[in-house]
Amino acid sequence: MPIHLPPLSRRSFFKRSALVGAGLSLAPELFAVMHRKEANSWALLADPHIAADPARVQRGINMTEHFKTVSQELLTLSRRPAGVFVVGDCAFNQGEPGDYEALSGLLEPLRGGGLPLHLALGNHDQRENFWKALEANQAAKRPVADRQVALIRSPLVNWFMLDSLETTLQTPGLLGPAQLDWLAKALDANPEKPAVIVVHHNPGMAVNISGLKDTEALFKVIRPRSQVKAYCFGHTHHWNVTADESGIHLVNLPPVAYVFRAEDPAGWVQATARADGMKLELRCVDATHNNHAQVVDLKWRPA
Numbered sequence: 001m002p003i004h005l006p007p008l009s010r011r012s013f014f015k016r017s018a019l020v021g022a023g024l025s026l027a028p029e030l031f032a033v034m035h036r037k038e039a040n041s042w043a044l045l046a047d048p049h050i051a052a053d054p055a056r057v058q059r060g061i062n063m064t065e066h067f068k069t070v071s072q073e074l075l076t077l078s079r080r081p082a083g084v085f086v087v088g089d090c091a092f093n094q095g096e097p098g099d100y101e102a103l104s105g106l107l108e109p110l111r112g113g114g115l116p117l118h119l120a121l122g123n124h125d126q127r128e129n130f131w132k133a134l135e136a137n138q139a140a141k142r143p144v145a146d147r148q149v150a151l152i153r154s155p156l157v158n159w160f161m162l163d164s165l166e167t168t169l170q171t172p173g174l175l176g177p178a179q180l181d182w183l184a185k186a187l188d189a190n191p192e193k194p195a196v197i198v199v200h201h202n203p204g205m206a207v208n209i210s211g212l213k214d215t216e217a218l219f220k221v222i223r224p225r226s227q228v229k230a231y232c233f234g235h236t237h238h239w240n241v242t243a244d245e246s247g248i249h250l251v252n253l254p255p256v257a258y259v260f261r262a263e264d265p266a267g268w269v270q271a272t273a274r275a276d277g278m279k280l281e282l283r284c285v286d287a288t289h290n291n292h293a294q295v296v297d298l299k300w301r302p303a
């Protein structure tokens with residue numbers, strides 16, 4: 001089953017918060033404010049690397065604190081996004097049950113704030129532990145057995161979330177023929193609306209590949225299907241937006257957690273769709289970062 005965590009009612013949020021010790025301490029007044037939802041706005045998060053121990057620090061940052069900073073910003077937006085994607089590497093390093101318990105607690109305030117969550121897997125996740133910790137909350141059947149795959153519809157974009165976790169702790173990823181076959185059929189069944197692919201691993205054709213091993217097979221599926229406009233991914237912990245030769249935008253999301261290059265931003269991206277494209281706004285954990293609030297405007301390739 002894909003993991004989609006639905007919003008919680010105010011009552012059930014406070015009941016559950018008392019049980020789990022609440023991942024965030026939020027003023028009740030926050031819930032008194034009726035935040036309007038923006039149906040075409042989405043929060044794109046990648047690589048939170050949540051550890052069981054909330055005090056854990058990696059590469060000089062505390063992953064739990066970074067996630068809380070992002071959560072607070074999401075919850076205080078005047079117009080909340082229609083949903084939140086967490087694009088893999090949800091867990092700290094090898095997808096331990098305690099990591100997902102901690103993540104589950106940290107997600108509760110977002111759910112309490114009315115935000116639907118869509119979670120993908122990365123190479124630092126462990127699929128069975130992830131499902132065990134989080135799947136009690138949702139009911140949809142998996143379209144591809146044993147993979148975390150989903151189609152999420154919205155007014156202006158269909159989001160296709162794929163699962164590129166091949167082996168935990170091995171850096172490259174793989175979609176595999178069954179998932180690619182599902183993607184091709186799902187795209188063919190939904191040709192009209194712009195489609196955005198969401199997957200943890202970056203595309204890569206290099207010999208010593210650290211990204212998606214079956215990049216070529218994926219692009220054979222998505223290039224000729226002109227409704228595919230963008231491919232959003234994490235994995236590299238490096239914010240960057242480019243395009244492939246066919247005009248598919250390649251959106252490398254920043255990590256919520258640590259960066260590998262000191263000058264890179266950590267944070268998330270607010271994506272706002274319109275009929276002919278999508279506006280991306282980088283939101284840095286450190287609001288004094290040079291790239292904070294950077295806007296990249298994507299224009300869709302022709303249909």
Ligand SMILES: [Fe+2]
Pocket residue numbers: 047049089122124235237
């Ligand atoms: Fe990562």
